[in-house]
Amino acid sequence: MAAAPDADPAGAADERPIAVIGVGSPCGDDQAGWLVVEALRRAAAAHDPHLAGVELKALDRPGPDLLNAMTGARAAIVIDAVLGASPGTVLRLSAGRLAAGSRPASTHAGGVADALALGACLGVLPPRLVLLGVGGERFAPGTGPGAAVRDGAVQAARAVLDELRALGAGSAR
Amino acid sequence: MSERQVSIHVPILARVEGEGALHLRIRGGTIEDLRLQIYEPPRLFEKFLEGRSFEEIPDMVARICGICPVAYQVSAANAVERLFGVDIGERARALRRLLYCGEWIESHALHIHMLAAPDFFGCNSVLELARSHPDEVRRGLLLHGLGNDLMALVGARAVHPVGLAIGGFHRAPDARAASELLGRLRAALPEAESLVRWVASIPVPDDDQRFACVALRGGAGYAIENGRIVSDTGLDIDADAWESRFAEHQSPYSTALWSTLDGAPYLVGPLARLNINLDRLPAATRALLDATGVAFPSRNMFRSMLARAVEIHLAILESIRILDGYEPWSPPAAPVAPRAGVGFGVSEAPRGVLWHRYEFDAGGLVRAARIVPPTSQNQARIEADLAASLTAFGLERDDAALRLHCEKVIRNYDPCISCATHFLRLTVDRQDGGCA
Numbered sequence: 001m002a003a004a005p006d007a008d009p010a011g012a013a014d015e016r017p018i019a020v021i022g023v024g025s026p027c028g029d030d031q032a033g034w035l036v037v038e039a040l041r042r043a044a045a046a047h048d049p050h051l052a053g054v055e056l057k058a059l060d061r062p063g064p065d066l067l068n069a070m071t072g073a074r075a076a077i078v079i080d081a082v083l084g085a086s087p088g089t090v091l092r093l094s095a096g097r098l099a100a101g102s103r104p105a106s107t108h109a110g111g112v113a114d115a116l117a118l119g120a121c122l123g124v125l126p127p128r129l130v131l132l133g134v135g136g137e138r139f140a141p142g143t144g145p146g147a148a149v150r151d152g153a154v155q156a157a158r159a160v161l162d163e164l165r166a167l168g169a170g171s172a173r
Numbered sequence: 174m175s176e177r178q179v180s181i182h183v184p185i186l187a188r189v190e191g192e193g194a195l196h197l198r199i200r201g202g203t204i205e206d207l208r209l210q211i212y213e214p215p216r217l218f219e220k221f222l223e224g225r226s227f228e229e230i231p232d233m234v235a236r237i238c239g240i241c242p243v244a245y246q247v248s249a250a251n252a253v254e255r256l257f258g259v260d261i262g263e264r265a266r267a268l269r270r271l272l273y274c275g276e277w278i279e280s281h282a283l284h285i286h287m288l289a290a291p292d293f294f295g296c297n298s299v300l301e302l303a304r305s306h307p308d309e310v311r312r313g314l315l316l317h318g319l320g321n322d323l324m325a326l327v328g329a330r331a332v333h334p335v336g337l338a339i340g341g342f343h344r345a346p347d348a349r350a351a352s353e354l355l356g357r358l359r360a361a362l363p364e365a366e367s368l369v370r371w372v373a374s375i376p377v378p379d380d381d382q383r384f385a386c387v388a389l390r391g392g393a394g395y396a397i398e399n400g401r402i403v404s405d406t407g408l409d410i411d412a413d414a415w416e417s418r419f420a421e422h423q424s425p426y427s428t429a430l431w432s433t434l435d436g437a438p439y440l441v442g443p444l445a446r447l448n449i450n451l452d453r454l455p456a457a458t459r460a461l462l463d464a465t466g467v468a469f470p471s472r473n474m475f476r477s478m479l480a481r482a483v484e485i486h487l488a489i490l491e492s493i494r495i496l497d498g499y500e501p502w503s504p505p506a507a508p509v510a511p512r513a514g515v516g517f518g519v520s521e522a523p524r525g526v527l528w529h530r531y532e533f534d535a536g537g538l539v540r541a542a543r544i545v546p547p548t549s550q551n552q553a554r555i556e557a558d559l560a561a562s563l564t565a566f567g568l569e570r571d572d573a574a575l576r577l578h579c580e581k582v583i584r585n586y587d588p589c590i591s592c593a594t595h596f597l598r599l600t601v602d603r604q605d606g607g608c609a
Contacts (some may be wrong), residue, residue, distance in 0.1 A: 061239070064287070068318035121303035122311055134534045 016074035018169050019055045019126070019158055021111060023062045023080040028143040029136025032081040035145060035153035036057045036134070040160060050161050052170040066115040067124055075128035075167050077160055080112050081149070085135030088152030090159055093131040130163050132156055177202065180291060181572055182507055183579065184564055188473065193588070195579055197557075205561075209556050211429040222542040227253050227533060229471050229512055232531075234544070235333045237588060240283065243276040243324065245519030245544075246337045248529040251412070252518025257569050257609070259509050264502055265341035267579060271495045272327040272337065273398045273520070274488035275449055278525035279320030279331070281443070281481040282490075284587045285372065286313030289478050292581045293375045313362050319361050323492060326354050338455060341506035348501055355496040358489055365486040366461055372482040373465035377475035382561050384472070384554060386445035389521050395453045396446070398520050402528075403449055404434065405470070410518040413540070415528050421545065423604050429549040438553035441525025443472065443480035458487045474558055474585040481587075511537025522547050525585050548588045557585055 020040060022033030022073065038057045044051040057069050062080070070076040085091055114130075119125040134152045136145075145153075180201035218237055223253050225233065230249045235242035242454040244344070247269055252428030255269045287299045287462075296302040303310040317365050321331035326346050328334020336342050387408065389400030410418060421430040433439070447454075448470035454462065462469065467476065480566060513535040519528045532541040559582050 041397055064283070064314045065318050065331075066319055067314055117300055117312075119304055121300050121305050122314075125313065 014074045017053055017055045018164065019057060019070045019073040019076045020164075020168060021057045021069050021076060021078045021086065023066065023078065024058045025060060025139075027089065027141050028138040029134075029145050029149045030081045030139045031145045032134035032136055032149050032153050032156070033079045035150065036079045036156045036160060037134075039154060039157035043157070043161070048161070048170075050164045050170040054164060054169055062112040062115050064115060064118065066112060067119045067122070070119075070126055070129075073126045075130070076126045077130040077132065078112065078164050079132045079134065079156055079160065081136035081139075082133035083136065085133065087135050087137045087146055087149075088134040088148035088150075088155070090134070090152055090156045091133040091158070093133050104162055127161055128167060129136060132159055132163075177569070179568065179572070179575070186471060195583070197527060197559075197563075197575070197579065199377055201400065202561050204563065204568070207560055208426050209552060209559070211427040211552070213575075219475075219542040219544055222333070222531075222539045225539050227257075227509075227531075227537040227539070230539070231337045231339065232333075232335060235335075237544075237546075239332050239576050240280050240589065241276055241522045241524065242333050242377070243272050243328065243337075244520055244527045245529075246334070247273060247520040248518045248522075248527045250337060250518065250533070250542075251340055251399055251520060252516035252529045252531050253533075254509075254516075255412075255518060256514050256516030256531070257339075257509055257511055259340055259507050261341045261507050264345075265505065265507070268327055268342060268345070268505075269494045271492055272324060272334070274492045274495075275320045275323030275327065275331075275361065277320070277397070277488045277523050278485050278492075280325060280587075281485050282313050282317040282320060283479055284479055284523075285368075286310055286317070288587065288596060290372075290375070291585050292577070292584065293377070293524045297361070309368075312368060315364060316361060316368065322354060322357070326350055328529075338506045340509040341504075341543050343505065345501035345503065345505040346499075348499065349477050351496050351499045355493065355499075357497065360494070362486075362489055365482075365489050366425070369479070369482045369486055370465060371463050373467050375478070377478075378562075378566070379473070380475055380562050380565055381472040382474070382558060384557070385437065385439040386448045387434060387439050387441050387526060387550075388446040388449040390449055390453070390525060391518060392476075394491070395450050395451075396521055397488075397491075400519070400521070402519060402526065404439065405449060408434065412519040412528060413562060415517065415519075415530075415545075419545070419550075424552075427551060427552065430545075431552050432545060432550040434552060439550070440474075440479065440554050441547045441550050443484055443523075443525075444477040445481040445525065446521060447471075447483060449461055454483070454491045455487055457490060458483060461486060474562075477585045477587075485593055501604075508574070511535070524548060524589055525550060546589070548586070551586050551588065555583060558582055558585075 013164050023163035025032035037056050040056050132154050136149055175249055181197040183195045194210040196208045225323040231246040234245035234249050291298055291302045294302055324331045324334055328336040385404050385406045387404045389396035390403040391400030401409060401411055412531050419432055419434055421432050424431055452470055515532045517530050527547055530543040531539055534540055561578060562582045
């Protein structure tokens, strides 16, 4: 497929990949990020043109490895479950709002906000960073995600495809 | 001179794994009371294991810790396989060592960069350190990610891996993925060399103390996944003789058990390991350490950060050695037939010796389990260290300086309180004789 001219106003096509990263754990609604990546992997297997050359990653803890997962990418879309929104609601978040409103759940590794703050200090964040939150309410170990979160993950996967289109991913490039 | 009385209370210790506190009372220029309080609730893992099949143990004990799950899996597997008379074979042994190297790299890189190093540069967190030392923090992230990826290669995922089975592994890693990681390990070796030189260059207090070091030793290489329990005071025993020399007791202010060797505190962890296994370092690692000019064996706990850096270097070298020429094999696990009895297992968790004991019935169900993690073994040593180190530092210093020094001393041990209970709130009870 011939690469279309890059939408980058600077001119030259940016060959670096776009990373789509779902953060989650096996605990109930915290699987939201993983569900989104699973849905996108199915779409990629069905040759969705916007997912060509897009790196789909499911992380089991955000921490410092979130930065490694987006290193070298020209853009990153991070999806995680969030508290404080109705279950299944998809939110587009700013890094500032996330940092102000979240706390690491464990001393073992910081959360998404801590990792992004560290990435900003180190200057390793991709030029374009999109954060999508999926509202969750139950995070008990050994439970599956609720129906609302499953529906929300489908909507979030569509939102990721919209973001990828806007970023000029796949066939749009 | 007025009789100054000091009371410091650190209610929640920061930059340690888990929840604990420190209480310190100084009266008349001497420490009157010093208590490391671990208040995280007991986690009762040993009771959860009762009645479960031997096959479930690796996945269950992995849940004890998100940083060092492999240590729990390997100590448990060593105990079970030894009792059941299972020989997992050279390839599975090498793969277990590789999995363990991944955990050492990940855990040590996290501790050096996220938890310990900020103290030595006047920073409150890694965010501040990242502003003054971005290249070093970037390197730390790279190494941390490499360790995690190594764990994921062998264990199928980095957190609570599921690849290890009693008898070997559920699946041998894919050759192409192993080859890709081998390339990354080779590329990271110069980074590990730079890390050792950087950590060695960080000024640390002169704080030599007397203490017994306990670590595993055995085979031709640096003990990681198995070995005999050895001390620099003449101890040399097998895992099954642990209870004849080591004892655990309860303290009224801690939910973690305390351990003693022949009734006295002792040290486990990277510094103890390096002191005992200096002659087992790979030649390249030994040359790198010698070139730093820092003398080992060391009696200065502030050198534990360098010991961790050295162990990252050796773990990368070991991983390269194991992966060079790696081929998957099948079946990746030896057959296992349970039998009744008691099995003992030990390995070197990132924080030190991790001892397990399991009693099984004839069907392989756990009748009783006992797990002695490194942080609980170090508790008594941490208190002894704090008393000596604070006295050397100067009890007349202000509360903030005393508190920071306490936290630095404690962080030298990289305590994992969640494992031990299963960390720090400091209270300094300081009363000035003239004003109180």
